[in-house]
Amino acid sequence: MRRRFNLIYMTVMAAAAAGFLSIPVSGQAPTAPKTSWGEPDLQGIWASDFQIPLERPEQYAGREFLTEEEVAALDTERAADLGRDERAERGTTADVGGAYNAVFVSVRRSGRRTSLIVDPPDGRIPPFTPQAEERQQAERAFRLALLQATPDCENQTRRCAGGTNGPPSPRLNEAPPYYNVGRLNRSDNPEDRSMNERCLQGKLADLSGGGLSGAIRHRIVQSPGFVSIYYDARQGQGFHRTIPITTAPHLPPQVRQWRGDSRGHWEGNTLVVDVTHFTPKYENRGAHENLHYTERWTRTGPDTLELVSTFDDPTTWTRPWTVREEYNKQDEYANRVYDDNRCHEGNYGLVGILSGARAKDKAFAEGRGPDPATLSGRD
Amino acid sequence: MEAVMRSRVRMMIAALVVAAGVSAVVTLSVTRAAGQAARSARTADGKPDFSGIWQAANEANWDLEAHEARAGMVTQQGVYPYDYARVPAAPVLALGAAGGVPGSLGVVEGDGQIPYTPEAAVIKQENAENWIDRDPELKCYLPGIPRAMYMPYPFQIFQSTNKIQMAFEFSDAARVIHLDEVEPPPTYSYMGHSVGRWDGDALVVDVTDFNGKNWFDRAGNFHSDALHIEERFTLMTPDVIWYEVAIEDPKTFTQPWKIAMPLYRRMEPNMQLLDYRCTDFVEEFLYGNLRKDQLVRHWEGETIVIDITRKLPPGNELYDWYRK
Numbered sequence: 001m002r003r004r005f006n007l008i009y010m011t012v013m014a015a016a017a018a019g020f021l022s023i024p025v026s027g028q029a030p031t032a033p034k035t036s037w038g039e040p041d042l043q044g045i046w047a048s049d050f051q052i053p054l055e056r057p058e059q060y061a062g063r064e065f066l067t068e069e070e071v072a073a074l075d076t077e078r079a080a081d082l083g084r085d086e087r088a089e090r091g092t093t094a095d096v097g098g099a100y101n102a103v104f105v106s107v108r109r110s111g112r113r114t115s116l117i118v119d120p121p122d123g124r125i126p127p128f129t130p131q132a133e134e135r136q137q138a139e140r141a142f143r144l145a146l147l148q149a150t151p152d153c154e155n156q157t158r159r160c161a162g163g164t165n166g167p168p169s170p171r172l173n174e175a176p177p178y179y180n181v182g183r184l185n186r187s188d189n190p191e192d193r194s195m196n197e198r199c200l201q202g203k204l205a206d207l208s209g210g211g212l213s214g215a216i217r218h219r220i221v222q223s224p225g226f227v228s229i230y231y232d233a234r235q236g237q238g239f240h241r242t243i244p245i246t247t248a249p250h251l252p253p254q255v256r257q258w259r260g261d262s263r264g265h266w267e268g269n270t271l272v273v274d275v276t277h278f279t280p281k282y283e284n285r286g287a288h289e290n291l292h293y294t295e296r297w298t299r300t301g302p303d304t305l306e307l308v309s310t311f312d313d314p315t316t317w318t319r320p321w322t323v324r325e326e327y328n329k330q331d332e333y334a335n336r337v338y339d340d341n342r343c344h345e346g347n348y349g350l351v352g353i354l355s356g357a358r359a360k361d362k363a364f365a366e367g368r369g370p371d372p373a374t375l376s377g378r379d
Numbered sequence: 380m381e382a383v384m385r386s387r388v389r390m391m392i393a394a395l396v397v398a399a400g401v402s403a404v405v406t407l408s409v410t411r412a413a414g415q416a417a418r419s420a421r422t423a424d425g426k427p428d429f430s431g432i433w434q435a436a437n438e439a440n441w442d443l444e445a446h447e448a449r450a451g452m453v454t455q456q457g458v459y460p461y462d463y464a465r466v467p468a469a470p471v472l473a474l475g476a477a478g479g480v481p482g483s484l485g486v487v488e489g490d491g492q493i494p495y496t497p498e499a500a501v502i503k504q505e506n507a508e509n510w511i512d513r514d515p516e517l518k519c520y521l522p523g524i525p526r527a528m529y530m531p532y533p534f535q536i537f538q539s540t541n542k543i544q545m546a547f548e549f550s551d552a553a554r555v556i557h558l559d560e561v562e563p564p565p566t567y568s569y570m571g572h573s574v575g576r577w578d579g580d581a582l583v584v585d586v587t588d589f590n591g592k593n594w595f596d597r598a599g600n601f602h603s604d605a606l607h608i609e610e611r612f613t614l615m616t617p618d619v620i621w622y623e624v625a626i627e628d629p630k631t632f633t634q635p636w637k638i639a640m641p642l643y644r645r646m647e648p649n650m651q652l653l654d655y656r657c658t659d660f661v662e663e664f665l666y667g668n669l670r671k672d673q674l675v676r677h678w679e680g681e682t683i684v685i686d687i688t689r690k691l692p693p694g695n696e697l698y699d700w701y702r703k
Contacts, residue, residue, distance in 0.1 A: 036540055037423040043539060188671035190662045199658050202551075219555065221537050221544035223430040224422075228537035228544045230553050240546040240553040242535060242652060257654045281659070332541075335561035339553050340568035344658045345520045345592070348698060354669035355697065361671060 032269040032299050037224045039245075040269040042297055045337055046305050046327035047215040050111030051078075054207050054323070056123030060114040064123075074110040081107075108215065111326075116207065118308075119322040125285060132286055132316040138177045145169040146185040150376035159376070168373035181283040185376060187357035190350060195283070197350055199343035202237035204259040204275065205284055205293050205309065207323065217330065219337045227264060227271060236343035243273050251277050256289060258282060271297040287316040303329040420617040422538060427580050427614045430538040432645040432652065435529035438483035440516075442598035443638055444493060445485035451478050452597070453510060470511060473683050480597075486529075488637040493600060499631045506599025513703045514597055518665060519657035521552050521569035523593030524586050525608060525624045525638070533645050535652050543575060543582075548655045556584050564588050567604060582612040603630040618644035665701070 033041040060066070066074070088094035115123030128136060144163030147153050153160040176184065176192075183194045195201045206216060217232040227243040243264040251261045261277035275293040282288055292312040300306045305327040312320035330336060363369030422428045438446075451467030451474075458464065471478035485491045495503055506513050516522065522530055532548040543556040556575040564572040567590040575584040591604030611623040620642040627635040663675055668689035678685045692700055 035423075043542070189674070190666045190670075198662070200656075219542075219544070221539050221542045221555070223537040223539055226430070226535075226537055228535075228546065230544065230546075230555070238553075239551045240544075242537075242546060244651065248649065251651075251653075255653065258656055259654075279654075332559065333561055335557070335564075337555075339555060340521065340570050341551055341553070342521055342569055345515075345518075345569065348701065350666065351669065351698065351701060354666055355691075358669060358671070358691075 033302070035222055035224075039222060039224070040266060040271065040299060041222070042220050042227065042271060042299055042305060043222055044305075045217060045219050045330040045332060045335070047217040047330055048111075048325060049108060049215070049328040050326075051108040052111035052113050052116050054116045055125060056115035056117065061122070063114055065112050066110070066114060071110045071112055078107050078110070106215070113324075116323045116325060117321055118324045120319070126317045126319045126321055128286060129314070129316060129318055135178060136286060139180075139182075142171060142174075142177050143182075143184060145171040147376060149371075149374045150185065152185075152376040168371065172373055179281055181281070187353050190354065193350060193353060196235070196237075197353065199235075199237060199347050199350075200258075200281075201235070202231065202233040202239045202341070202343075203282065203284065204231075204241065205291075205311070206231075206233060207285070217337050218327065219339070230337065230339050232337045232339065236338070236341050236346070238339060238341040243271070245271075250274075253277075256280070260291070260293065267296075269298060271295075273297070285311070287311065287313045290315045300326075305329070420614055424540060426538075426577060427582070427612075428538060428617070429536045429543070429582065429612055429614070429620060432533050432535045432650050433620060433642045434533040434645055435531070435640060435642055437486065437529065437640055438481050439486045439529040439638070439640060440526065440531055440596055441480050442483065443485060443487050443596050443600055444598070445487075445491045446480075446483060446598070448482035449480040452480055469685075473678070473680065473685060486638045486640045488639055494633045494636055496631065496633055499601075503599050503601060506594070506601055508599075510597060510599060512700065513599070515592060515594055516597065517661070518701070519550050519661045520592070521550060522547070523569050523589065524554065524571050524573070525610065525626075526593060526595055527552050527554070527570070528610075528622060528642065529640060532655060533650070533652060546652060548652045550655065550657050556582075567591075569593060571606075571608075578611075580613060582610075584610040584612070586610065601631070602626070602628045605630040615641065618646065 035041045035043070056063075117123045117125065120126060127133075140162065144153075144160065146169065147160050147163055148166050149168040150160075151157075153163050153165040156165070172186065180191060181195045183197075184192045186192045190198055195203075216234065219230040219232070221228045221230075225245045227245070229241045229243065230238060231241065232238045239259065241259050241262065243262045245264045245266065247265070248263065250263060251257075255261075256277055256279040258279055258281065260275040260282070262273050262275050264271055264273040266272070273295040275295070276291075278289045278291050280289045282291070284291060290313045294310045294312070296306075296308045298306045298308075307325045307327065308322060309325070310320050310322045311317070357372070360369060360372045360375070364371055420428055422430075447463075450465060451471045453468040453470050454465035455468040457466040467474075467478055487493060493503075511517060516526075516530075521527075527534065527547050527549065530547070530549050534545055534547040537544045537546075541557075541559040543558065545554045545556070547553065552570060554570045554573055556573040558575050558577075561574075567588050569590060569592060571586040572588040573584050573586045575582055577583070586608045589602070589604055589606045591602065591606065594601045606626070606628045608627075609625045611625075613621045613623075615621045621639065622642050623637060623639040625635060625637050626632070667673065667675060668691055673687075673689055676687050678687075691697060
């Protein structure tokens with residue numbers, strides 16, 4: 001029965017795909033699908049089937065597209081790369097650190113575009129404002145201070161670039177200069193660890209391309225006046241987001257949210273969403289609570305959905321920048337969306353990191369181990 | 380004379396309050412009509428319309444079974460040895476009347492008792508006695524079904540043709556009800572796997588594939604991974620859902636049993652789900668004992684001083700605590 005259903009489904013999908021091919025590639029489908037109550041229909045499971053870098057690599061400067069040959073070459077190269085399936089010497093830190101092998105890492109085919117960023121025309125994130133640059137430098141200086149008595153700075157590895165070698169820094173006992181979202185060479189508190197390790201990652205407008213477990217998958221379900229999106233954002237860090245179709249004003253300014261506050265409206269068949277009110281704990285490419293994120297979601301065909309989004313924050317970047325993502329419809333029957341976002345429920349990793357650090361503190365205090373301040377690899 | 384005067388003022392205030400109430404109601408309905416369009420009780424497909432933001436207004440999350448009010452979420456023996464004379468225990472003492480438990484007639488149908496096997500009844504009792512260490516809610520774990528449906532937080536239903544998605548304010552929890560056919564889930568989960576169908580004007584949802592780590596409430600009522608529930612949603616009015624759940628779990632209960640309760644639409648014209656990202660909030664509770672230096676240690680009010688001592692359970696007991 002199930003097999004039969006699958007066959008029917010595949011036939012329908014194939015017919016739909018064939019139909020799509022006859023539609024001009026530029027612009028949206030002439031008859032955009034509608035929900036039974038008449039709104040444009042964006043529903044389904046969507047993910048990008050292709051790998052495209054966020055920023056244009058230097059080697060493709062001035063070019064928006066790769067040639068067919070370049071795409072084929074990239075795919076061949078990726079397929080041959082064993083990457084993390086190659087184990088380092090057994091029992092070394094590098095071996096243990098490579099715990100995520102190819103089973104965890106989805107490698108997608110190369111897309112034709114050289115960058116997701118379509119504006120500025122060079123396909124790169126615009127420079128930071130002086131204010132944002134200052135913050136970046138302060139955070140970097142703090143990170144380096146926690147490394148300065150470690151082998152990384154002694155041997156001047158890349159991680160210590162810009163730092164100096166010396167005795168343990170007095171800053172080891174300081175709080176980070178800004179709310180920390182990354183890794184520090186310290187585990188005194190959960191707050192020293194990255195958002196990923198704290199199961200606080202899953203964020204709106206994540207442009208990391210899905211990272212470890214492949215593309216972020218979206219399940220879009222609509223009801224009259226609402227678009228509901230579940231983001232399967234890897235490692236059990238998924239989340240739900242509501243977009244009301246409304247002219248109502250945003251939340252009061254003192255109410256800040258991890259995924260901001262969304263207000264949507266339809267412009268023809270395009271869903272336009274205005275997102276503001278992020279919490280200061282939100283971080284995205286250097287932006288925080290002042291990010292003004294605007295999305296334009298358009299069904300470009302039966303199996304394609306386009307998201308053009310603009311990142312605007314005059315406190316962070318010298319100009320706004322725009323990203324175009326293209327999502328492909330995923331098999332509804334296979335239902336590959338993992339909505340049991342249980343990263344936190346199984347977070348023995350954080351317990352291990354913190355209790356391991358306490359064991360090292362204790363060993364040092366009892367004269368059985370080195371000063372933790374002289375150890376690198378704690379990040 | 381003064382008393383008469385005062386009572387007259389009181390009456391005037393009462394009249395004003397009533398008038399204000401009436402005008403508020405009028406304003407409210409006007410705004411609703413403007414903001415949400417006139418709500419029909421049916422969708423464009425002719426199905427009952429469950430879309431919207433809902434919330435239980437009962438004590439089910441405290442205890443599904445009938446119970447009288449308690450002096451504290453955690454209590455200890457008072458001056459007398461009687462259960463009815465217990466007093467709030469240290470963890471909640473400083474909360475005063477805000478730290479108590481409201482009474483309830485319960486939501487369990489029939490005789491109001493959950494039919495535990497003798498072994499399971501012992502575990503339930505231990506759960507209740509070790510509430511702070513064991514209740515997954517305190518750790519901000521995914522609440523599971525049915526608990527997510529009656530926690531004291533709003534949730535939103537998005538009803539479409541083939542899928543019904545639900546988002547819960549507590550802990551980023553979500554679930555989707557498949558009205559179409561999908562592959563069975565790859566593994567067990569906190570929120571289970573929901574498959575729905577229409578039975579006349581009722582939405583009937585079969586939920587399976589639970590991992591058995593959830594509780595039903597704060598009283599220690601629990602189930603195993605053999606839990607199988609069937610939910611039944613019917614509209615009592617466009618703004619009230621009658622929510623029934625048939626529960627079976629042969630590893631825990633001697634027979635199937637049922638709970639039922641109304642779920643109410645949140646009528647505020649500007650209602651929306653907000654963040655309750657408790658993963659962040661519970662870091663101190665969960666990992667405070669693993670900090671290099673204890674952070675939360677002392678609080679002092681005018682009549683109470685609270686000193687907190689954190690401890691590390693030995694060996695694997697540390698990890699077991701997170702698993703409970």
